[in-house]
Amino acid sequence: MLIGIDWGGTKIEGVALTPEGKQIARLRAETPRHDYEGCLRTIANLVARMEAEAGRQGTIGVGIPGSLEPRSRLGKGASSTWLLGRPVEADLRRALGREVRVENDADCLAASEAVDGAGAGYNVVFAVILGSGAGAGIAVGGRAHHGPNNSAGEWGHNPLPLPDITEIPGATCYCGKHGCLETWVSGRAFQADYARHAPPDIGADTMTAAAVIDRVRSGDRLAGLVWGRYVDRVARGLSLVVNALDPDIFVMGGGMSNVTELYDHLPPVLARYTFSTVFETPIVPAAHGDSSGVRGAAWLWRDG
Ligand SMILES: [Zn+2]
Numbered sequence: 001m002l003i004g005i006d007w008g009g010t011k012i013e014g015v016a017l018t019p020e021g022k023q024i025a026r027l028r029a030e031t032p033r034h035d036y037e038g039c040l041r042t043i044a045n046l047v048a049r050m051e052a053e054a055g056r057q058g059t060i061g062v063g064i065p066g067s068l069e070p071r072s073r074l075g076k077g078a079s080s081t082w083l084l085g086r087p088v089e090a091d092l093r094r095a096l097g098r099e100v101r102v103e104n105d106a107d108c109l110a111a112s113e114a115v116d117g118a119g120a121g122y123n124v125v126f127a128v129i130l131g132s133g134a135g136a137g138i139a140v141g142g143r144a145h146h147g148p149n150n151s152a153g154e155w156g157h158n159p160l161p162l163p164d165i166t167e168i169p170g171a172t173c174y175c176g177k178h179g180c181l182e183t184w185v186s187g188r189a190f191q192a193d194y195a196r197h198a199p200p201d202i203g204a205d206t207m208t209a210a211a212v213i214d215r216v217r218s219g220d221r222l223a224g225l226v227w228g229r230y231v232d233r234v235a236r237g238l239s240l241v242v243n244a245l246d247p248d249i250f251v252m253g254g255g256m257s258n259v260t261e262l263y264d265h266l267p268p269v270l271a272r273y274t275f276s277t278v279f280e281t282p283i284v285p286a287a288h289g290d291s292s293g294v295r296g297a298a299w300l301w302r303d304g
Contacts, residue, residue, distance in 0.1 A: 001016055001018065001021075001024060001050075001054055001056055001057070001058035001059070001260045002016070002017045002018075002019065002058055002059050002061070002299070002301050002302070003016050003017075003047060003051065003058035003059065003060045003061070003171055003298060004017070004060075004061050004062075004063070004108070004294045004295055004296065004297030004298025004300070005013070005043055005046065005047070005048060005061070005063065005294065005297055006063045006088040006105060006108070006293040006294040007031070007039065007043065007061040007062055007063060007065070007080075007105075008031060008065060008080075008105070008132075008293075009031060009033070009080045009132055009133070010030070010031055010063055010132060011028050011029065011030055011031055012029050012030075012031050012042050012043060012044040012046065012188060013026075013027070013029075013096065014026065014027050014028070014047065014048045014050055014055065014289045014294065015050075015091060015291065015292045015295060015298060016051075016053075016054050016241070016298075017295065017298045018120055019064050023049075024053075024054045024289040025049075025050040025052060025053045025054055025226055026050075026137075026231050026291075026294075027036065027046050027048075027121065027242075029042050029045070029046060030261065030298060031116045033081075033082075034080070034082050036083070036086060036091075039082075040092065040095040041095070041282070042096065043062070043092065043096070043272055044095045044096055045225040047060060047080065047096060050063075051165055054177045057112045059101075059301035060092075060096055060100045060301075061100070061101045061102075061103065061108075061188060061245070061297040061299065061300030061301055062088075062092060062101070062102045062103070062291050062297055063078075063102075063103055063104065063105035063109075063134070063294070063296060064078065064083060064098055064102060064103075064104065064105060065078050065079050065080045065083070065104075065105050065133065065147045066078025066079070066080065066084070066104065066182060067103075067104040067107075067151070067152065068088060068150060069145075069148065070148065070150045071147060072087075072131055073087060073088075073089055073194055074086060074088070075087075075088045075089055077151075077154060077157070077175065077181070077199075079132075080135040080243075081174060083203075086129075086207060088102055089101075089102050095141075096219050098109050099179055100302040101205050101301060103144060103145075103170070103296075103297065103300055104135070104136075104137060105125055105129070105135065105293050105297075106128075106129050106135040106136050106137035106293075107137035107138075107139075107146070107296070108144075108292075108293045108294075108295075108296030108297045108299075108300070109127045109129060109137055109251070109286060109292045109296055109297070110125050110126070110127035110136075110137030110138055110139035110144055110251070111139050111142065111143060111144045111296045111299055111300075112228065112286075112292045112293070112295040112296030112299055113125060113127055113136070113139070113251045113253075113287060113288070113292055113296075114139035114143075114284050115142050115296075115299055116287075116291050117251070117287035117288050117292060117295075118249070118251045118284045118285065119200035119248075119249050119288055120251040121136040122247075122248040123139070123140065123141060123248050124138070124139075124140055124247040124248045124249075125139040125140075125248065125249055125251055126138055126241055126247035126249070126251070126256075127139070127250075127251045127252075127286070127292075128155070128238070128250060128251070128252050128254075128295075129253045129257075130185055130186060130187060130234070130253075130254040130255070130256035130257055131186065131187055131253070131254030131256070132186060132187060132188055132254075132255070133155040133156065133182055133188075133254050134155075134181055134182040134185045134186045134189075134244070134254075135153065135154075135155070135156050135188050136150075136153040136154075136155035136156065137153045137171065138152050138153050138245070138247070147155075149178060151290040153185075155174050155181065155237065155240075155241065155281075156180060156181050156182035156185075156186075157173065157177060157180045157181070157182060158180070158181055158240060159177070159178070159179045159180060159181070159238065160179055160180075160236060160237065160280040160295060161236045161239065161240055161273075162232060162236055163179065165217070165256050167179065170183055170184070171183040175186065178296065179218055181233075181237045183231045183232070184237075184257075185233050185234050185237055186210070187209035187254065187256045188257075189230075189257065190212065190226065190227075191208065191209040191210050191212055191288035192194070192228065192229045192242075192254075193229065194207070194212045194215075194222065194223060194226045195207065195228050197226070198210060198222060199220055209255060209256065210255070212226070212227075213227075213259055216261075225254065226266075227258070227261075227265075227299055231262065231265045231266055231269055234262075234266060235266055235270040235272070235273055236273055236303070238250065238266075238270055238284065239270060239273035241269070242274045242276065242279070242281065243274060243275050243276075246276075246281075248281070249281065249282045250281060250282070250283040250284070251283075251284055252283065252284065252285050252286060252288075253286040253289075253290075253292055253293070257285050257286060258285070258289075259280070262283075262288075263283060263285070264286070266283055267279065270283075276289050
């Protein structure tokens with residue numbers, strides 16, 4: 001049995017799979033925010049409950065919203081900043097009493113979709129998460145690609161390409177740089193862009209990104225403008241990827257990937273920004289939807 005844990009900023013989710021990928025158990029809990037030890041306890045509790053339900057022990061893979069330094073194995077680049085500088089693998093090993101494999105959550109998404117999802121049959125899969133943050137993972141031949149700095153897929157911390165005068169210098173990112181793509185193309189950034197321009201009496205500050213999308217669909221002019229600008233920014237961001245890597249497919253995950261209009265609106269805009277005069281790359285939603293990250297975490301032990 002393979003257990004996957006998706007340690008997200010708002011929820012921690014666990015799934016137990018058979019080696020063939022059939023789901024045995026699935027649980028989720030709220031993330032104890034800013035409470036690292038509390039997160040470890042929550043993960044141990046989810047694992048214990050899934051193993052009790054399944055009546056057996058499993059291997060454990062964990063996806064985190066960040067990555068590990070290649071040498072020190074300390075947490076880095078995590079939007080959930082309480083992971084930064086923590087010996088995540090060692091602490092999980094202590095909390096769970098066994099070896100644990102840890103991987104960036106977007107890499108988990110990329111591997112999951114490459115193995116048995118929307119990217120199956122494609123050699124180079126570029127998976128994008130447009131959720132509360134923005135990240136990416138690259139799978140080559142069904143395996144996550146990392147690179148010598150364990151930094152592959154840190155797409156969200158490139159600056160927004162071709163900024164106009166209103167987009168400079170951009171917001172400060174938690175990483176310390178300005179104008180990172182993450183600050184433009186996350187679901188949170190989309191919602192915040194709407195809230196910044198909306199009349200003060202409609203409560204836009206507390207609206208979800210999904211509520212703003214409802215407004216786009218109902219013909220709200222401001223929401224429509226903000227959506228168009230959002231698509232343009234995603235397109236500019238992905239044009240870099242096409243020019244540098246030209247992946248065989250883009251697989252989209254995270255809350256904003258559920259907006260079906262994205263798949264009609266994005267390709268023609270992206271085609272305008274790429275160096276290549278043809279743009280035929282499929283852009284598709286993750287086949288396993290919200291489960292992709294957690295399945296990919298379980299797959300970290302696919303070969304035993
Ligand atoms: Zn950044």
